[in-house]
Amino acid sequence: xxxxIKRRKLDLAHGRVDLSHGAGGRAMAHxxxxxxxxxFDNPMLRAGNDQAAFEVAAGRMxxxxxxxxxxxxxxxxxxxxxxxxxxxxNDVAMAGARPLYLSAxxxxxxxxxxxxxxxxxxxMAAASRxxxxxxxxxxxxVVERGKADGVFITTTGVGIAPRDLVLSAxxxxxxxxxxxxxxxxxxxxxxxxxxxxxxxxxxIQSDSAALHELVAAMVSAAPQGLRVMRDPTRGGLAATLxxxxxxxxxxxxxxxxxxxxxxxxxxxCELLGLDPLYVANEGxxxxxxxxxxxxxxxxxxxxxxxxxxxxxxxxxxxDDHHFVQMTTAFGGGRIVDWLAGEQLPRIC
Amino acid sequence: MCLAIPAEVxxxxxxQMARVSLDGVxxxxxxxxxxxxxxGDYVVVHVGFALTRIDPDEAKQTLAxxxxxGQSAEAAR
Amino acid sequence: MKYVDEYxxxxxxxxxxxxxxxxxxxxxxxxxxxxxGGHTHAISRYGLEDLLPSNVRMVHGPGCPVCVLPxxxxxxxxxxxxxxxxxxxxxxxLMRVPGSHGTSLLRAKAAGADIRxxxxxxxxxxxxxxxxxxxxxxxxxxxxxxxxxxxxxIKLAAAKRLSNFSVFCNHVLTPPAIxxxxxxxxxxxxxxxxxxxxxxxxxxxxxxxxxxxxxFARDFAxxxxxxxxxxxxxxxxxxxxxxxxxxxxxVVENQYIRAVTPEGNRIAQAEVAAxxxxxxxxxxxxxxxxxxxxxxxxxxxxxxxxxxxFAMAEISAADNPACDCGAILRGIKRPTDCKLFGTxxxxxxxxxxxxxxxxxxxxxxxxxxxxxxxxxxxxx
Numbered sequence: 001x002x003x004x005i006k007r008r009k010l011d012l013a014h015g016r017v018d019l020s021h022g023a024g025g026r027a028m029a030h031x032x033x034x035x036x037x038x039x040f041d042n043p044m045l046r047a048g049n050d051q052a053a054f055e056v057a058a059g060r061m062x063x064x065x066x067x068x069x070x071x072x073x074x075x076x077x078x079x080x081x082x083x084x085x086x087x088x089x090n091d092v093a094m095a096g097a098r099p100l101y102l103s104a105x106x107x108x109x110x111x112x113x114x115x116x117x118x119x120x121x122x123x124m125a126a127a128s129r130x131x132x133x134x135x136x137x138x139x140x141x142v143v144e145r146g147k148a149d150g151v152f153i154t155t156t157g158v159g160i161a162p163r164d165l166v167l168s169a170x171x172x173x174x175x176x177x178x179x180x181x182x183x184x185x186x187x188x189x190x191x192x193x194x195x196x197x198x199x200x201x202x203x204i205q206s207d208s209a210a211l212h213e214l215v216a217a218m219v220s221a222a223p224q225g226l227r228v229m230r231d232p233t234r235g236g237l238a239a240t241l242x243x244x245x246x247x248x249x250x251x252x253x254x255x256x257x258x259x260x261x262x263x264x265x266x267x268x269c270e271l272l273g274l275d276p277l278y279v280a281n282e283g284x285x286x287x288x289x290x291x292x293x294x295x296x297x298x299x300x301x302x303x304x305x306x307x308x309x310x311x312x313x314x315x316x317x318x319d320d321h322h323f324v325q326m327t328t329a330f331g332g333g334r335i336v337d338w339l340a341g342e343q344l345p346r347i348c
Numbered sequence: 349m350c351l352a353i354p355a356e357v358x359x360x361x362x363x364q365m366a367r368v369s370l371d372g373v374x375x376x377x378x379x380x381x382x383x384x385x386x387x388g389d390y391v392v393v394h395v396g397f398a399l400t401r402i403d404p405d406e407a408k409q410t411l412a413x414x415x416x417x418g419q420s421a422e423a424a425r
Numbered sequence: 426m427k428y429v430d431e432y433x434x435x436x437x438x439x440x441x442x443x444x445x446x447x448x449x450x451x452x453x454x455x456x457x458x459x460x461x462g463g464h465t466h467a468i469s470r471y472g473l474e475d476l477l478p479s480n481v482r483m484v485h486g487p488g489c490p491v492c493v494l495p496x497x498x499x500x501x502x503x504x505x506x507x508x509x510x511x512x513x514x515x516x517x518x519l520m521r522v523p524g525s526h527g528t529s530l531l532r533a534k535a536a537g538a539d540i541r542x543x544x545x546x547x548x549x550x551x552x553x554x555x556x557x558x559x560x561x562x563x564x565x566x567x568x569x570x571x572x573x574x575x576x577x578x579i580k581l582a583a584a585k586r587l588s589n590f591s592v593f594c595n596h597v598l599t600p601p602a603i604x605x606x607x608x609x610x611x612x613x614x615x616x617x618x619x620x621x622x623x624x625x626x627x628x629x630x631x632x633x634x635x636x637x638x639x640x641f642a643r644d645f646a647x648x649x650x651x652x653x654x655x656x657x658x659x660x661x662x663x664x665x666x667x668x669x670x671x672x673x674x675x676v677v678e679n680q681y682i683r684a685v686t687p688e689g690n691r692i693a694q695a696e697v698a699a700x701x702x703x704x705x706x707x708x709x710x711x712x713x714x715x716x717x718x719x720x721x722x723x724x725x726x727x728x729x730x731x732x733x734x735f736a737m738a739e740i741s742a743a744d745n746p747a748c749d750c751g752a753i754l755r756g757i758k759r760p761t762d763c764k765l766f767g768t769x770x771x772x773x774x775x776x777x778x779x780x781x782x783x784x785x786x787x788x789x790x791x792x793x794x795x796x797x798x799x800x801x802x803x804x805x
Contacts, residue, residue, distance in 0.1 A: 199375070199376075200374065201373070201374045201375070202372060202373045202374070203372060204372075263372060264372035264373050267371035267372060268373045270353045270370065271353055271355075271370060271373060271393070346351060347350070347351055347395050
């Protein structure tokens with residue numbers, strides 16, 4: 001931000017974003033300076049260029065991008081800002097990489113309150129500082145009222161993975177074990193509890209969290225045994241395992257009793273006619289590992305606060321149909337299929 | 349058909365509404381269809397309405413009967 | 426979860442399965458229809474058919490309100506939702522149900538119609554109150570369980586003098602459908618299923634009472650056991666049916682005695698009777714028009730009746746000719762007998778309604794039971 005621009009303070013308490021804040025002029029400079037730069041402050045951002053430049057260490061560069069459109073924007077345990085940081089860090093980390101830098105693009109709806117935007121930016125800043133992954137470049141656009149739902153955020157992340165560590169979705173092999181880092185469905189239930197037409201009360205908070213340190217602990221515990229990692233977000237555990245089954249051309253057999261589900265999440269799902277296996281997570285990972293490495297990995301996961309409730313939930317099997325099957329707590333068998341469309345609350 | 353789930357009535361509210369709780373999840377539902385609902389009752393909730401009260405004695409008897417059926421089958425083997 | 430988890434004990438279920446195997450006469454077979462989609466779902470979800478001896482067979486019935494709704498009624502709802510002044514509110518279940526020509530409420534919404542999913546009828550009333558310039562229509566479906574909440578919503582809207590709330594009523598009744606199956610079991614020359622008894626609905630019975638099924642036990646000499654929706658409820662009910670058949674009895678028994686009384690919920694019955702009256706007949710998917718099987722709003726509540734308010738024209742649309750939903754809903758065919766099952770018709774691209782609702786026989790089999798077909802084929 002150039003010092004030549006004369007600063008007139010934004011009315012952060014009562015002001016709202018208008019189209020001039022996206023027009024490239026002084027108003028936009030004020031908005032970016034007072035909300036985003038103030039929150040994300042770091043040397044690369046302070047340089048005020050349209051890009052960030054940094055040295056790259058040896059290894060394999062990992063890059064990912066993700067758009068965030070959550071409704072409501074604020075929910076128990078997080079908000080769109082912390083989610084946009086955690087989600088992208090996690091996508092980098094699932095390659096076994098150490099995330100280095102983030103970029104953030106904002107599409108803001110005309111009329112959005114400065115106070116909410118500042119709250120989101122501060123939350124992003126806190127999440128990025130806590131994770132040690134700075135936001136080093138970004139972009140801001142403003143669209144007319146009705147053309148966005150408050151704010152949309154797109155974050156891109158880069159990281160470095162060790163050259164000899166290749167985690168990839170086609171590497172699951174029959175006999176491998178499936179590890180899950182904790183309770184499923186917390187994020188989806190926390191968000192749904194705030195939707196006006198569902199409104200229920202629960203102490204469940206979103207599990208939104210940056211998993212790169214948990215991943216680092218797993219990589220250092222058993223680098224040879226890890227085949228693939230993925231964070232089961234939209235579509236839940238079911239979608240992730242079905243993707244992996246297709247990509248690796250295998251099947252899975254899960255043990256329902258071993259899959260950690262909080263009683264509150266199970267209850268909310270009963271109430272709405274949902275299945276926790278399909279409900280979103282934002283701070284969980286699934287790892288497929290060689291059988292001989294599974295116990296070591298499980299111990300490493302449980303030693304980390306974000307993997308305290310980790311469990312081995314099943315194994316990879318040979319299956320020409322690439323089904324995800326589950327032995328139910330009741331003692332029967334079922335398929336855990338792809339989600340057909342959006343999971344809607346139902347009456348029957 | 350008719351997804352419905354038993355939940356405990358924890359608070360009676362005005363206009364024939366009540367707060368029900370199911371393992372730490374609570375929701376406000378209508379109790380207009382069930383007479384004399386009291387705190388501590390379990391009601392079967394369907395689309396935001398209590399449809400009927402669970403009879404705790406009958407529930408106990410059903411469970412006892414289930415256990416008995418199971419045992420007699422075991423014994424006969 | 427109290428009153429839930431204790432009825433999901435797999436060990437007890439296997440013990441009851443052993444009792445069923447002992448009770449079932451090996452020299453004969455038993456064919457029982459579970460009328461209700463809730464039971465169909467439980468049977469598939471918990472794999473109960475695997476626990477039963479091979480001579481005890483379950484036949485899936487038509488008790489899924491989404492499945493029996495004819496395509497024409499979906500088309501009518503879509504046409505209504507396309508009116509610029511209308512906000513159509515409905516349960517999530519209906520959003521993906523296919524109408525004619527590949528339409529659905531979800532697609533109509535994407536094309537600009539104001540369609541909103543609600544959890545309760547009261548939410549629809551609240552929307553009408555909050556948005557007085559919108560014509561808010563609740564697209565009501567369901568059996569006797571789901572009708573009282575619609576009645577109370579209309580009563581509330583009347584009390585609040587809301588002039589922008591109405592109901593597109595598609596509520597249907599259980600007993601006429603059971604009677605239809607018993608009186609005319611065949612469909613277009615295909616013989617009907619053999620039925621030795623019925624598992625009666627759980628929550629429908631909580632409203633109308635277990636006694637409502639006495640006519641079938643008496644007139645058609647079929648045993649009926651009203652059962653809860655948990656897997657142990659279903660297993661116990663099957664055992665009770667086997668015992669009735671063995672004893673040559675045919676009465677209504679109530680397994681779900683913790684929630685169902687002989688007379689049902691009198692308050693709910695009175696609320697429904699105050700608002701609704703019988704239609705002369707109503708079209709059911711797979712059944713055609715069934716006399717005295719559907720409800721409409723009484724004259725006194727005509728202002729809340731969307732069909733009258735918007736002069737909605739009846740649309741009668743033909744099912745996809747290759748779709749066997751009709752025969753599946755009557756228990757004549759199994760999902761895997763349908764040529765479309767798993768090929769053109771999947772939960773992502775449902776051709777028939779049985780594939781949409783999670784308690785539809787096809788969706789339940791696709792979701793939970795499909796791997797058994799492959800296992801069977803592999804063995805063969």
